[in-house]
Amino acid sequence: MKWQFSNDAPIYTQLIQQIKVGIVSGGFPPGERLPSVRDLATEAGVNPNTMQRALMELERDGLVYSQRTAGRFVTEDKAMIETAKRGLAERHIKTFLAAMTNLGFQREEIVSLLRQESGEEETAHVGSGM
């Protein structure tokens, strides 16, 4: 897993997002045991307390659960993972829509541009006709 951090948000919230992506994309499959806090912190290059905090928040949300001696595991609840996936997708869409609106596009134009891009990728780059 590749960890990347931006400057404008707390590190623990970014960890939460990235672990969620790992769970949703199957990097951490349902029911699988997560590496220890120390190993995850070393891998991500972050403070172990910050990693601990992120995992506790994920635990509170139910995406991971801990078993007293065995460690932390990814939930087996597929519906919950699906909900997390939707949540992440909505964030991407909101960011995208905001950027497009900022460029001056209307909703219909955005939708048709999206259709073009996803349906006719082979026709190379079509001018946006601004």
Next chain:
Amino acid sequence: MSVLECKDLCKNYGHAPALDQVSLAVEPGHIVGLLGPNGSGKTTLIKLANGLLTPTSGEILVCGMRPGKETHACVSYLPERTAIPTWMSTAQLLDFYGDFYADFRRDAAEEMLAHLNIQPRQRIKQMSKGTREKVQLIMVMSRAAKLYLLDEPIGGVDPATRDYILSTIIGNYNPEAAVVISTHLISDVEKVLDEVIFINQGRVVLQSSVDQIREEKGMSVDELFREVFKC
């Protein structure tokens, strides 16, 4: 109990104040960045905690004690300049640390050295600057200390060596010990820290958690530092 505590700590060099009314506390389990521009008093504070300097006034306590023989046993110090005897081989250095420090975890040190492919017979003086820094850090982090004082551990080494040093600090994390890292290379260390102490002209100007700064200011510690210490 705080691992390191300063109360109204002052240190003058002649008439020039190096530290002025410094009060702070570092709790176990925390990795704290001591951040400030050159000449702000970082090294002076670390040397006071280590008993290499004595306060002009005020108090500094390590594990509740004044720096001295008892605190040397629980403080592991990485000086700014490489201080390991260069004529020694790695094996001799391991013996040396084992003789000096009751809390030296030789197994841990050997494992980390082996991981870097450093041979026991290799002499320190034959090593590059980066390798010497790594070896010295391995020695310092291999002690089961209560307080690690790391003075500029990533100054003057390449980015890959920096990453190695920082991951070694994380990998040796102990919830009962505290780590104090002095540096001005903030963007490199910021993710590793719980807390930061900004020090300027001998005074503490800010003590806060990294995520609190990011949450409240919407900027990284590095960006905040550049703003506070703008020349």
